[in-house]
Amino acid sequence: MLRTALRTLRARWVTFVGSFVxxxxxxxxxxxxxxxxxxxxxAPDRGPERFAAAPVVVKGMDTLRVSTPNGVRTRALAQPxxxxxxxxxxxxxxxxxxxxxxxxVRVRGGGRGGDGPGDLVGHPWSTAAFAPYELVAxxxxxxxxxxxxxxxxxxxxxxxxxxxxTVRVVGVVKAGGAEQHAxxxxxxxxxxxxxxxxxxxxxxxxxxxxxQLVVAGADAAAVREAVRETAPASDGVQVLTGDARxxxxxxxxxxxxxxxxxxxxxxxxxxxxxxxxxxxxxxxFAFAVARRRREFGLLRTAGATPGQLRRMVVSEALLIxxxxxxxxxxxxxxxxxxxxxxxxxxxxxxxxxxxxxxTWPYWTAFWTGLLVALSGALAASWRAGRTGPVEALREAAxxxxxxxxxxxxxxxxxxxxxxVLPVLALVADPGDxxxxxxxISRPMLLxxxxxxxxxxxxxxxxxxxxxxxxxxxxATGMLVRENAVAGVRRTAAVxxxxxVMVALTGSLSGAVATLHEAKAAEVRARTTADxxxxxPRGAGFDEGTLRRLRGVPxxxxxxxxxxxxxxLEDGVALIGSEARAVEPGPxxxxxxxxxxxxxxxxxDDDSIIVNEEWERHTVGQRVxxxxxxxxxxxxxxxxVMPTGTGDNGVYxxxxxxxxxxxxxxxxxxxxxxxxxxxxxxxxxxxxAVTAAPxxxxxxxxESGGKVFTAGQWVRARYPESDRTTRTGFVLVLGIALLYTxxxxxxxxVMAASGRVRDLAVLRLAGATRWQVLRMVGAEALTVVVVGxxxxxxxxxxxxxxxxxxxxxxxxxxxVEMPWAALGATAGACxxxxxxxxxxxxxxxxxxxxxx
Numbered sequence: 001m002l003r004t005a006l007r008t009l010r011a012r013w014v015t016f017v018g019s020f021v022x023x024x025x026x027x028x029x030x031x032x033x034x035x036x037x038x039x040x041x042x043a044p045d046r047g048p049e050r051f052a053a054a055p056v057v058v059k060g061m062d063t064l065r066v067s068t069p070n071g072v073r074t075r076a077l078a079q080p081x082x083x084x085x086x087x088x089x090x091x092x093x094x095x096x097x098x099x100x101x102x103x104x105v106r107v108r109g110g111g112r113g114g115d116g117p118g119d120l121v122g123h124p125w126s127t128a129a130f131a132p133y134e135l136v137a138x139x140x141x142x143x144x145x146x147x148x149x150x151x152x153x154x155x156x157x158x159x160x161x162x163x164x165x166t167v168r169v170v171g172v173v174k175a176g177g178a179e180q181h182a183x184x185x186x187x188x189x190x191x192x193x194x195x196x197x198x199x200x201x202x203x204x205x206x207x208x209x210x211x212q213l214v215v216a217g218a219d220a221a222a223v224r225e226a227v228r229e230t231a232p233a234s235d236g237v238q239v240l241t242g243d244a245r246x247x248x249x250x251x252x253x254x255x256x257x258x259x260x261x262x263x264x265x266x267x268x269x270x271x272x273x274x275x276x277x278x279x280x281x282x283x284x285f286a287f288a289v290a291r292r293r294r295e296f297g298l299l300r301t302a303g304a305t306p307g308q309l310r311r312m313v314v315s316e317a318l319l320i321x322x323x324x325x326x327x328x329x330x331x332x333x334x335x336x337x338x339x340x341x342x343x344x345x346x347x348x349x350x351x352x353x354x355x356x357x358x359t360w361p362y363w364t365a366f367w368t369g370l371l372v373a374l375s376g377a378l379a380a381s382w383r384a385g386r387t388g389p390v391e392a393l394r395e396a397a398x399x400x401x402x403x404x405x406x407x408x409x410x411x412x413x414x415x416x417x418x419x420v421l422p423v424l425a426l427v428a429d430p431g432d433x434x435x436x437x438x439x440i441s442r443p444m445l446l447x448x449x450x451x452x453x454x455x456x457x458x459x460x461x462x463x464x465x466x467x468x469x470x471x472x473x474x475a476t477g478m479l480v481r482e483n484a485v486a487g488v489r490r491t492a493a494v495x496x497x498x499x500v501m502v503a504l505t506g507s508l509s510g511a512v513a514t515l516h517e518a519k520a521a522e523v524r525a526r527t528t529a530d531x532x533x534x535x536p537r538g539a540g541f542d543e544g545t546l547r548r549l550r551g552v553p554x555x556x557x558x559x560x561x562x563x564x565x566x567x568l569e570d571g572v573a574l575i576g577s578e579a580r581a582v583e584p585g586p587x588x589x590x591x592x593x594x595x596x597x598x599x600x601x602x603x604d605d606d607s608i609i610v611n612e613e614w615e616r617h618t619v620g621q622r623v624x625x626x627x628x629x630x631x632x633x634x635x636x637x638x639x640v641m642p643t644g645t646g647d648n649g650v651y652x653x654x655x656x657x658x659x660x661x662x663x664x665x666x667x668x669x670x671x672x673x674x675x676x677x678x679x680x681x682x683x684x685x686x687x688a689v690t691a692a693p694x695x696x697x698x699x700x701x702e703s704g705g706k707v708f709t710a711g712q713w714v715r716a717r718y719p720e721s722d723r724t725t726r727t728g729f730v731l732v733l734g735i736a737l738l739y740t741x742x743x744x745x746x747x748x749v750m751a752a753s754g755r756v757r758d759l760a761v762l763r764l765a766g767a768t769r770w771q772v773l774r775m776v777g778a779e780a781l782t783v784v785v786v787g788x789x790x791x792x793x794x795x796x797x798x799x800x801x802x803x804x805x806x807x808x809x810x811x812x813x814x815v816e817m818p819w820a821a822l823g824a825t826a827g828a829c830x831x832x833x834x835x836x837x838x839x840x841x842x843x844x845x846x847x848x849x850x851x
Contacts, residue, residue, distance in 0.1 A: 019373075020324045021746050022284040025739055026277030027328025027369035028335060033270035034361025035336040036343070040263050042356060046255045048245035049192045050123075051214065053176075054130035056223045057248045058083055058091065059212040061236025064566055064630045066574050073574035078564035078628035079659040080211045083237060087230045088213065094226060095218030098126045102250060103207035104538040105196045106163040106704045117153060121250070122196045124203035130214055131175050133195070138171035144202045146170045150195040163536075163704040164206060173197070193250070209659070212248050236630065255350045262349050268440055269732045272508075274368075275444045276500060276736045280743040281369065282376035283451065287493035287747065314378055321373035325366045332365060346727045411452030418446040422801040430805035431613075431643060434515060439802060443507035446794050447500060454492035454499075458786050459485050465785050469778070476771070480779045483758075484786070490751045491783050497744040498787025498829045499794070501737050505825045506795025506818060508733060511802055513816035518806050519645050520718040521813040522594075524710070529558070529590040529666035531696060532713035536704045540661025548699035549665055555696075558586035558666040563628035563657035565608070565650050569615040577614075578649040579628065581657030590666035593651070594810060598639030600651075607638035609651040629658045642810035667696060737825065744829060745836040748780060752840030759845055769845060773838050780837040781830055788826045795822075 051057050062080035066073050091097050105120035125140055125148065138156035141147050147160070148171035154160065158169040175192070198206065215223050224239045231237045238247070246252045296309055304312075336355055343349040422442065425432045432438055450457065462484040469477035484491045533549065535541050540561070541549075549557050561581040569575055584603040587593075593600050596612065598619040603609055608625070610616075616623045617640045624634050633656065641648045654660070696707045708716060762772050795817070803815045 019284055019320055020327075022743055023281050023321065023324035023369050023373055024328040024331060025742060026281045026372075027325045027365045028331035029273045029277055029735060029739060030270075030368055031329050031332025031361050031365035032336045032339055033266060033273055034364055035332065035355055035358060036266050036340055037263065037270060038358040038361055039340070039354070039356040040259050040266065040349070046246060046252070046350075047243060049131065049175075049249045050127070051130045051240075051245045051248050053132040054214045054216075054245060054248075055241070056215045056218060056220050057212060057240040057245050058087075058215060058223065058227065059238045059240055059248055060084075061238075061630055062211065063236065064574070064626055065236070066566075066568055066626075068568065068572045068574075070572045073568070073572070075566050075574055075576045077630050078562070078579075079657075081236070081629055082209055082211050083213055084231055084235060087227060087237065090226045090230045091213070091215050091218070091223065094215060094222050096216040098124075098130075098214045098216060099200075099204075099210040100124070100127050100212050100214065100248070101203050101207040101210050103203075104536065106536050106539065108161045108163065108704075117151075117194045120194050120196050122198055122203060122206060124200040125197045126200050127214065128173060128195075128197050133173040133197075134176050135171050136174045138169070141170055141197060141199050141202075144199060144205075146199070148173050148197040150174065150193070153194070163702060167196075167198075171197075258348075258350050259353075262343065262353075264436075265348060265728050265731060266343075268436070269735060272440065272444075272504065272732055272736045273739070276504075276740055278368070278372050279448065279451070279500060280497065280740065281372045283493060283496050284376070284743065284747060284750075286376045287489065287750065310378070310382065314374060317373045317376070317378070318370075321370040324373070325369035328369055329362045329366055332362070343731075348727060348731075407452055407455075411449055414445060414449035415453065418442065418449050421445075422804075426801070426804055426808060430808040431646070433802050433805040434645060434809075439511040439798065440508060442801075443503055443794060443798050446797060447503050447791075450503075450790055450794055451492075451496050451499060454495060454790070455488045457790065458491045458495055459488055461786050461789060462491060462782060465789070466782050469782075476775050476778060479762075479775050480782055483775075483779050484782050491786065493747050494744070494751060494780070494783045494833065495787030495790065497740045497747060498784050498826075498833075499791045501740045501744075501825050501829055502788045502791025502822060503794035504736060505733060505821050506792060507798045509818040509821050510795055510799045510816055513818055514799060514802055514806075514813065515645065516718060517816050518811045518813040519647055520714055522644050522647060522811060523714050523717065525812070526592050526594060527590075527666070527710050527714070528592050528668070529710055530669045531667040531693075532708045532710060533665040533667060533696060533700055534706050534708065534713070535661075535663045539704070540663050541665065541700070541703055541705065545700055545703045545705065546662060546665070549667070549696065552667075552693065552695040552699060554670055555693075556586060556589055556668045556670050558582060558590040558668070559662045560587075560664045560666065561654060561657050561660035561662050562664075563652070563660040565628070565652065565656075566626040567614065567623060577610075578647075579657060580649060580651050581654045581660050582651055583654070586666075586668075587651070590668045593639070594641055594644070594648070595639050596642050596810070598637070600639050602638040603651060603653060604638070605653050605655045606636055608635040608656070609639045609641065610637055611641040611643055611648045611650065613643045613646070627652075627656055627658060628660060631658065644809055644811050645806070741828065741832055744832050748833055748836045749840045752776070752837055752844060755841070755844070759841060763845070769842075772845065773841055776841040777834045777838045780833040784826070784830045784833045788829065792822070 048054075060081040060083045062077050064075045064077055088097060101122075101124055103122045105122045107118070107120060128148070133150065135148070138148065145165065145167050147167045147169055149169055150173050152172075154169045154172070156169055156172060160167050160169065173195070204210075220239065220241045227237050227239055238244075240248055299309060299312075300306075340349070340353060340355050344351055344353055422433060425438075463481060466477065466481035466484060470481045471477065541559075546559060549559075559582075563579045563581050564576055565579045566574060566576050582591075582603075584601055587603070588600050591600075593609070595609075598609070600609060608623070610623070614623070617637065619637050619640060621637050622634050623637060624632065626632050635652075635656070700707065759772055759776075762775070763769075767775075799815045799817065803813070806813055
């Protein structure tokens, strides 16, 4: 049988090349994703940056720690605490205390060709030595209007216009050699921030609160003893030395968070790619074996036993599987470094990220490819081996019996599961259908079910699609219909990649778009303000700006702040919720909260508005919470909102959001004159509003705030898509669709190579070469439409489940079907299928028909 298998490989090289390409490409994709995920799983932590040369850093409480029966639960505080004054006084007796401050420096026109970068951060000059920063030009700042800057974007003597006044650059600094530690991530670029150093006095004016300090010239043990004696454990003061000093840097876990996000992204991409790879490889091998029924019949007639046939097919699959899997691993070794470099360039991974020395992804990819190849070939050969010689020869003319009992059972079971699971989720937990893992994995289940049932579905669907063309003059339409219906296996095999491409594009893109629109709809529904005024990122409005906003005639303003509230649920889970600090009176006139119980006007300093996701959500109940600065407090539930998409959060009064700065002001126009001046009424869209009142813009001009209409603000908060989202979809869908496109071409070419007899009969019957090619192209287009319709049905079902979940969660929105993406995907499939089928048929017809 091995010798027969080798001879068969030589005789049917087109079929086996197609199987080789499908398998090697799939193995390569699995290896690439595995290598990237393995390298991100053991990525090292970043070392200290701003305080690499500091002996001891003392940091105020910035983490809430709650003891539970299952251990200590932690959450980062929204408003970290300062170091207690009593402790600061004690530390001054041990050494020199340098208070650290970090605050955004807002440059006029920053980031758009203005006076400087848009991400400048200010510090007191005394902290520069702890990075260490070294002066490379000029001198240290000595006056309130003098600064020293890092980087090469400014020189000594440059004047910078900021929203806190114009300053003059008197010095340029450069980060020195930061202290490295074992296991630290290599950082090829020491410019970890764009720093602006003010004098210590000016920095204290711009940022009065200091949450951490450096104790120079003191022993670390003495500092810890002082903290232990002076500050009780409940104050949460930390003493940072060695590698722990990185927690004093801004966003110390940004690399770890970036790695976590990258793991999620590449895990998603790996799951989708793995599914597509297994699906395509299994269907390709099954189709390759199924189209050899005439050959199996001849072998049975010549005396081959069913076992010999199965061994021959398994031997062929084993040989191709080993070679293709090895080639795929080699391709993966070349592709993985390029994918990692692309992720760094697109800011999906930290700039130091590189691939590690891992071998298990290669073994996983190799054995997965080999197992899938053997499974696909063995499943298809089992039925061929059980078929008698005469029956096999009779079957070869027209596809019959394409649905075995095993296939019906598996397909029906998967279809039932794909339908029942969303229904159960709608009954028990509708919010589960909004989770990323759910709306990514569920389509795969339904795609597999539809693909298994494809021989049953494609025949009536092909008749329906080709009904109108078959009524046209000439025989082309009729032949297209009959060929698609008679060759069910071929039609199903070619339609399968189209089904995958359209279903994945519609399901994933549509789910993200629908969820995005639902979040925007929630915000639109609860915003009744005419204008929304926002502070610059990372900053808040000062009292002067708020006073000017409140003084604008014909308006009523609602000043709100961002904070957080923490609650312990089930006695073991510490849950953090975003909170808005609002004044109850103005809130009811600028917002329409979607309440299911209670009244927003009942909100006071002793109460809270929660949502139904909370364990306790009954009006009048009291709930123990921790505020944004870690203060524990018992609050009464004044009102309850629906869960929605999860963005409803909670509402408290400003007194329960200590140290939170005002970052948003909702403005309601109270007079007819004000409405006429604005050119719109509450909730009007940006297209109907000519301009925001000049008074509002004047009030926030010095603070760098922005004035939006309600519609403009919603679109700014929920844009159509951002760069990261687009890049993520390029990764998740792009790779899968590219591979599926290759598989489509591959399957079409394999199918065409087996139609030599059919095309020759047409030529002998009098059809011209161009008539045959037109028929082949039309047939390929028909099959693409069949696959596209099936994929559209799968996507529609998945999006219908998400829409139903949103309705149950009290979110009124529409299903966002990505028609542009679906059209582009279907068009690409049509072009690939028609071009490849026509070219393959043209090559087949190079021989004379009589041959």
